[in-house]
Amino acid sequence: MKKYIKKHLFEFLTFIFTGILFVFYPDKTLAAVKEGAILLLKMLPMFLCVVFFSSFLALFLSPKTIQKYLGKESGFWGIVVAAILGTVIVGPLWILFPLFETLLKKGARISIVGAMVGAFAIKTPWIPYAISFLGLKFILISVILILGYAVLEGLLMEKILLKVNYQPK
Amino acid sequence: MDKSLLLMLVAYGVLVVASYFYAFKKDENKAKKGILKGWKQFLNQIPLLVAIFLLVGIFDKFVPKSIVINLVGKGKGFMSVLRASILGSIIMGPASSAYPFGAVLLNKGATIAATAVFLDAWVMVGVVTFPFEVSVFGKKFAVIRNVLAFVGAIVVGIITGLLIAGSAF
Numbered sequence: 108m109k110k111y112i113k114k115h116l117f118e119f120l121t122f123i124f125t126g127i128l129f130v131f132y133p134d135k136t137l138a139a140v141k142e143g144a145i146l147l148l149k150m151l152p153m154f155l156c157v158v159f160f161s162s163f164l165a166l167f168l169s170p171k172t173i174q175k176y177l178g179k180e181s182g183f184w185g186i187v188v189a190a191i192l193g194t195v196i197v198g199p200l201w202i203l204f205p206l207f208e209t210l211l212k213k214g215a216r217i218s219i220v221g222a223m224v225g226a227f228a229i230k231t232p233w234i235p236y237a238i239s240f241l242g243l244k245f246i247l248i249s250v251i252l253i254l255g256y257a258v259l260e261g262l263l264m265e266k267i268l269l270k271v272n273y274q275p276k
Numbered sequence: 277m278d279k280s281l282l283l284m285l286v287a288y289g290v291l292v293v294a295s296y297f298y299a300f301k302k303d304e305n306k307a308k309k310g311i312l313k314g315w316k317q318f319l320n321q322i323p324l325l326v327a328i329f330l331l332v333g334i335f336d337k338f339v340p341k342s343i344v345i346n347l348v349g350k351g352k353g354f355m356s357v358l359r360a361s362i363l364g365s366i367i368m369g370p371a372s373s374a375y376p377f378g379a380v381l382l383n384k385g386a387t388i389a390a391t392a393v394f395l396d397a398w399v400m401v402g403v404v405t406f407p408f409e410v411s412v413f414g415k416k417f418a419v420i421r422n423v424l425a426f427v428g429a430i431v432v433g434i435i436t437g438l439l440i441a442g443s444a445f
């Protein structure tokens with residue numbers, strides 16, 4: 108039980124917070140809970156699609172598979188490909204740090220790793236979910252711009268890091 | 277439910293089913309593992325999802341529009357974007373929670389640019405995970421990556437605002 112609370116501390120605090128709010132503003136809080144519940148129920152089918160598609164990608168297109176695709180292709184288009192591949196990897200960014208570090212140690216160009224990390228802001232399985240909240244135009248433009256910036260970010264990172272004599276740890 | 281939204285959901289569902297058809301044909305065990313993994317992830321994330329949507333509902337009912345407009349609304353200049361990027365950098369959490377918050381911010385009068393900056397910084401800049409990033413990549417890499425990601429969030433957000441709303445601030 109203690110472990111469970113620790114793992115879901117944020118959720119518990121939120122529920123306690125909601126409870127306190129309810130004591131002071133019962134009507135408003137009830138309306139807020141109702142709104143949250145409706146929104147959640149609306150999103151649930153989409154969310155199910157996301158988790159199942161994510162787990163499919165994770166198993167059939169693992170970062171290790173992606174590593175293979177990167178190969179020695181390290182020209183400008185290699186960086187673009189890396190950025191696009193970066194969008195398919197799912198999960199929080201920091202979980203993948205060790206993998207990217209391995210890539211660097213194995214001799215991948217910094218720009219390749221930089222572009223992949225940069226493109227991570229786009230999560231392909233999440234795109235329909237994001238559109239349902241913010242609209243097609245907003246998400247489409249964001250995706251294109253983030254991809255473009257990811258390539259630029261990779262190139263810039265490489266330039267700067269080589270200048271300061273960066274060595275993978 | 278919105279018709280286009282429903283259409284997208286159906287399309288996404290078909291994609292998920294198709295990908296698992298492929299998975300079962302290719303490697304049945306792996307496909308089963310994928311379904312189990314997806315289901316587990318779903319159960320794992322449900323408490324967080326409930327909490328997040330609760331907070332979105334509370335935010336919507338309790339935070340007055342004027343506060344949001346004052347901080348990240350139209351006519352507040354570059355500071356609105358800067359505030360959004362700092363806020364996004366500090367907050368961490370899965371993308372599933374970022375988008376509903378982005379939507380509620382927009383509804384409350386935040387500019388397109390500020391919302392885009394907030395979302396991008398949320399996913400890309402990790403203040404809380406920074407020490408971990410340093411321990412994996414070293415200081416130079418982590419500092420340069422986060423700075424570039426921070427700048428990138430602002431640049432991408434401003435361009436998104438210019439393209440959609442015709443103005444960034």
